Amino acid sequence: MYINFKLLPSLGLTPEDVIVMQMCKQNKLEDLSNELKGSYKYHLTVLTEKGLVGGIAGKKSQSEFEKKRLTKKGLKMLEDIETPEITNDDLKLFDWLEKLYVGQGKEVGNKKKTKMYLALFRVNSGIEKNELATLLDEFTRDEDNMSYNHKLEYAFFKPSSVFQTKFELDQSRLWNYYQKNEEHMLMLFEELKSK
Numbered sequence: 001m002y003i004n005f006k007l008l009p010s011l012g013l014t015p016e017d018v019i020v021m022q023m024c025k026q027n028k029l030e031d032l033s034n035e036l037k038g039s040y041k042y043h044l045t046v047l048t049e050k051g052l053v054g055g056i057a058g059k060k061s062q063s064e065f066e067k068k069r070l071t072k073k074g075l076k077m078l079e080d081i082e083t084p085e086i087t088n089d090d091l092k093l094f095d096w097l098e099k100l101y102v103g104q105g106k107e108v109g110n111k112k113k114t115k116m117y118l119a120l121f122r123v124n125s126g127i128e129k130n131e132l133a134t135l136l137d138e139f140t141r142d143e144d145n146m147s148y149n150h151k152l153e154y155a156f157f158k159p160s161s162v163f164q165t166k167f168e169l170d171q172s173r174l175w176n177y178y179q180k181n182e183e184h185m186l187m188l189f190e191e192l193k194s195k
Contacts (some may be wrong), residue, residue: 002082010088011077012050017043021078024053024070033065044068052077079112085119089129093136094118100140101152109153117156120167125175131189138185139177149173 003018020043023032036044047053052074055067070078080091094115098108108114122128127135139145139155149155155173159165169175178185 002084004081004083004086007081007086007088011081013077013081014043016040017047018078018081020044020047021052021070021074021081024068025075025078027066027068031066033063033068036065036068037063047074080115083112083115083119085123086115087119087122089132090115090119090122093133097136097140097152097155104146106149107151107153109151114153114156117153117167117172121156121169121172121174124167124169125172125178127178130192134188134192135174135178135185138181138188139174142177145173145177 001022003015005015008014008018020036020040023036023040024044024047026032027036044053051071054069054071054074055064056069058067080086094111098111101108122132157167157172160171
């Protein structure tokens, strides 16, 4: 399990919170109630207040700790935490893009991979924050471009074969779009700096 420790402070979480979240996730398949009621009561309370941990109805014979589970919000956050290189800005961009693609009847693809590819694109291209948001806005508003882009995951990276696992910027539809429209994009980036 990979943990993006740099992301935790922006989410208001500690490494111990992540351990408790993982235990609640695994509690569905194996009984970790003894571990949860040990020294993690405080973290369970905090995570429950944040809506990340909940419980199931279960059986009367089960303790409250046997019934602890991650909520949908908790599962999504744990998935984000397990994504390398991702930042809070990346997550906001992903959420916006996901709604946009779904709204247009297009596919998102593998969410975890897409978030990782978004982060890798940001790191490898050097385009970040408002500039990346501007590039994505232009990319998604270009009707000719979007008629060929049916899956969000492939906007950031599409391997040339099933054996390719290493991210390469040249195989990014977004990067190719940027290069094709570089002069226009640089002008937009300059406008952002002057605001």
